[in-house]
Amino acid sequence: MIPPWTQYTDQLDQLWAEAYSKYPPSVIEFVFTISVQILAFWVPATIYLSIDLLFPVFSRRHKIQSERRQPSWRQIRHCVGYVGLNEVIGAVIQVLLRYIFGLNKSLFVITRDFPSLSTIVFDFIYGLLAREISFYYIHRAFHHPRIYGYIHKKHHKFTAPMAFSAQYAHLVEHIAANMIPIVVPLALRRANLFSFGIFVAFELWEAAADHSGYDFVKLPPAQIHDLHHEKFRVNYGTLGIMDWIHGTDVVGWDKPKKVPVE
Numbered sequence: 001m002i003p004p005w006t007q008y009t010d011q012l013d014q015l016w017a018e019a020y021s022k023y024p025p026s027v028i029e030f031v032f033t034i035s036v037q038i039l040a041f042w043v044p045a046t047i048y049l050s051i052d053l054l055f056p057v058f059s060r061r062h063k064i065q066s067e068r069r070q071p072s073w074r075q076i077r078h079c080v081g082y083v084g085l086n087e088v089i090g091a092v093i094q095v096l097l098r099y100i101f102g103l104n105k106s107l108f109v110i111t112r113d114f115p116s117l118s119t120i121v122f123d124f125i126y127g128l129l130a131r132e133i134s135f136y137y138i139h140r141a142f143h144h145p146r147i148y149g150y151i152h153k154k155h156h157k158f159t160a161p162m163a164f165s166a167q168y169a170h171l172v173e174h175i176a177a178n179m180i181p182i183v184v185p186l187a188l189r190r191a192n193l194f195s196f197g198i199f200v201a202f203e204l205w206e207a208a209a210d211h212s213g214y215d216f217v218k219l220p221p222a223q224i225h226d227l228h229h230e231k232f233r234v235n236y237g238t239l240g241i242m243d244w245i246h247g248t249d250v251v252g253w254d255k256p257k258k259v260p261v262e
Ligand SMILES: [Zn+2]
Pocket: 155, 161, 165, 166, 211, 225, 229
């Protein structure tokens, strides 16, 4: 028996074949990236927000932080508008760069067919590790007392985060911490656009889940980044590997240890 979704995958394949033969690489890359951003960030973030709105009792029971710490609707509306603006500015910058560098240039390799599974898995693991390392140091630098107030303070306005606040950040941070650690490592290795799409989709969903404020998010556990928003100087990375290496995964790591009095 032919699976019922075959007709949709066939239609998608036809659509891709047409786009591949008709449009320049940079146009394909731009439309593909924006589509992934909408599907993997805006859709899940809206679902998490809908839970707050439609199921308040369930929401109260499963929020990691207490009800009195949750953002008001006014703050949430402001956040969604600001994130939308960041999105538009990011898209405009992309369009300008593509015009400057030429429409036939793309950051990723675009092929008619899907890359092999082993390529996708390798790119995914490489992307995860490269992002963990680069994001950790960039994020930790943003916490330096001399620059914190200028840039990263904005993202920390939400001490109890909600999904959209994942991209509530100063434009400099949005580019340096949210975009570069995800895009540059795979672009440097000229990964396939599909590999990049799968990796970005995971990272965007992870960012929304990390900031959702819900305790039922287990992979990755939202508690790790939620604690960063609550206590600031803890859990700078996303996977926990770099925090474990640097010992920054425990609240109070930066305080002098008490020496027991004999
Ligand atoms: Zn955050």
